[in-house]
Amino acid sequence: TKVLVLNGPNLGRLGRRQPEVYGRTTHAELAHLCVDWGKKLGLEVEVRQTNHEGELLDWLNAAADDNIPVVLNAAAWTHYSYALFDACAQLTAPLVEVHISEPKQRPEEFRHASVVEPHAVATIAGQGIDGYRQALELLARG
Numbered sequence: 001t002k003v004l005v006l007n008g009p010n011l012g013r014l015g016r017r018q019p020e021v022y023g024r025t026t027h028a029e030l031a032h033l034c035v036d037w038g039k040k041l042g043l044e045v046e047v048r049q050t051n052h053e054g055e056l057l058d059w060l061n062a063a064a065d066d067n068i069p070v071v072l073n074a075a076a077w078t079h080y081s082y083a084l085f086d087a088c089a090q091l092t093a094p095l096v097e098v099h100i101s102e103p104k105q106r107p108e109e110f111r112h113a114s115v116v117e118p119h120a121v122a123t124i125a126g127q128g129i130d131g132y133r134q135a136l137e138l139l140a141r142g
């Protein structure tokens with residue numbers, strides 16, 4: 001089974017970006033780990049990251065057409081993009097929402113809302129990088 005792991009804005013700077021919040025694992029390392037975890041679970045994982053909202057929407061539209069399960073960390077777009085809400089609504093295969101931190105426990109009010117959550121079979125947050133492994137495991141279990 002093919003699975004897409006899609007990461008939104010600023011996650012390309014993982015490892016350097018506020019390591020006290022997001023840890024020291026880089027995006028390249030995360031991508032490697034996800035492919036490895038996927039292999040062990042019998043999943044063919046492809047990891048992508050973009051800072052361009054339209055690109056993420058294109059990927060989600062294609063995933064809807066191709067019926068591909070998605071692990072999505074939409075980063076800040078999670079909190080305010082209604083275009084992202086609409087794109088997630090169109091998905092046909094399961095969607096798992098992931099956040100490295102726990103946005104609902106953070107002081108900024110704007111992080112407490114998620115446009116992804118209503119469309120996701122599960123939200124995994126506050127587990128660090130391991131959240132991605134947990135999301136893949138959930139999809140592998142079906």
Ligand code: DQA
Nearest residue numbers: 073075076099100101103111
């Ligand atoms: C994040 C949490 C978001 O609030 C934030 O905008 C991010 C990363 C996380 O993985 O914890 O960029 O999605």
